[in-house]
Amino acid sequence: MAEIKLKNVTKRWGDFVGVQAFDLDIADREFLVLLGPSGCGKTTTMRMIAGLEDPTAGDIYIGDRRVNDLDPKDRDIAMVFQSYGLYPNLTVYENIRFPLKVRKVPQAEHEERVMRASAMVELDDFLHRKPAALSGGQRQRVALARAIVRTPQVFLMDEPLSNLDAKLRVSTRAQIKNLSHELKVTTIYVTHDQIEAMTLADRVVVMKAGIVQQVGTPTEIYDQPQNTFVAGFIGSPAMNLMAGEIRDGTFHSENATIPGVSGPPGKVICGFRAEDASVAEEGQGELRAPVYSMELLGDSTMVTVRTGRDLVAVKAPKEFRAEIKAPFAAHIPAEICHVFDAESGERVV
Missing domain, CATH: 3.40.50.300 (P-loop containing nucleotide triphosphate hydrolases)
Structure with a gap:
């Protein structure tokens, strides 16, 4: 024993x-x-x-x-x-x-x-x-x-x-x-x-x-x-973390608007995993921003964009291609989001 x-x-x-x-x-x-x-x-x-x-x-x-x-x-x-x-x-x-x-x-x-x-x-x-x-x-x-x-x-x-x-x-x-x-x-x-x-x-x-x-x-x-x-340490890539605020049940950040996010109104950090998001048609999706970088991983393509000061990655299909600075859109449904307190960093939802 x-x-x-x-x-x-x-x-x-x-x-x-x-x-x-x-x-x-x-x-x-x-x-x-x-x-x-x-x-x-x-x-x-x-x-x-x-x-x-x-x-x-x-x-x-x-x-x-x-x-x-x-x-x-x-x-x-x-x-x-x-x-x-x-x-x-x-x-x-x-x-x-x-x-x-x-x-x-x-x-x-x-x-x-x-x-x-x-x-x-x-x-x-x-x-x-x-x-x-x-x-x-x-x-x-x-x-x-x-x-x-x-x-x-x-x-x-x-x-x-x-x-x-x-x-x-x-x-x-x-x-x-x-x-x-x-x-x-x-x-x-x-x-x-x-x-x-x-x-x-x-x-x-x-x-x-x-x-x-x-x-x-x-x-x-x-x-x-x-x-x-923990969110930023675990995972490859680590969880995306976007600083923003919740107003009327919607998370708002630069280049991102996600309705239906649960959490207290005011400043929060919204997190989601790259593999839980998906590529959207141009002009659609909760996240819209120019391509910051693109990495070919073999089984997938990792697309990174910037929202405010935060870099956010989305895992796209392996055949996806886009030029740097080209428009990019992604679906980030509320159910894949994690909400953390903006001050303490502790999990809220």
Whole structure:
């Protein structure tokens, strides 16, 4: 049983607050992703769970044990870092086996456990090599195997894919997803990449400046962002956010008029997803503006226009073409709109 509980966990360095009153229950076998920009407190939170940082306040439980005063080696966790942390003088086999030697696991078990971990990440053909003879993706798989071989209660992964190129990130991400399903071990994964968060997580914790902004499933966070920060951080592209005002049930912004939008009268921010809007005939549609840019994405064409100071993207069919500055119109029905308070950025509707 490896349920993790963070109770009002705070980390300060002098006047600087790294993590503020983090309160969360992480279920046994859950894959939880801490997501946010650099400096938001996600790695600090992970390091406190690992025992590499001491919380200034609050309690951390792994299972039914309060672990605040336990050394990292006594918490039964395995970490995978952004830097692979391999021993250059050891072969892949010996790198994977190393945690077993340190923890004095009986020698008779080593071969079977190393080979099982190796097979899970498809390293059987590389066991005799040293890290210098491996690609970045292979080295990361060695780091994963070294964590797997321990059979810990908890996996902690700190931006493990950030050193890999785009193609390797996709394949290694799939491998981590499959491993999570096979191993059924509670996992906390830190990333700034929202695509990793959306594809891997059972739940996502979005953080900003040490404060939790929203906790939910990827679908909940994508479909119902709690504030403009989450809306602007999640999605590729991120949610469009238009500053304007609601008058008589209609949202008004420069180049956009959307009737039927629910929300308080006055200044608001209206958000919608690029894929939820559609191209309209010239002279029709709730949004009308000159084309600012056009990007061919293969399966679609992304058209960007400007409304006031805001850039707004609409996903058009892949065969759509338009010149820069040409007139463009899009349908933005009220039911696809999200309304946020203009001052606080918090969700209104």
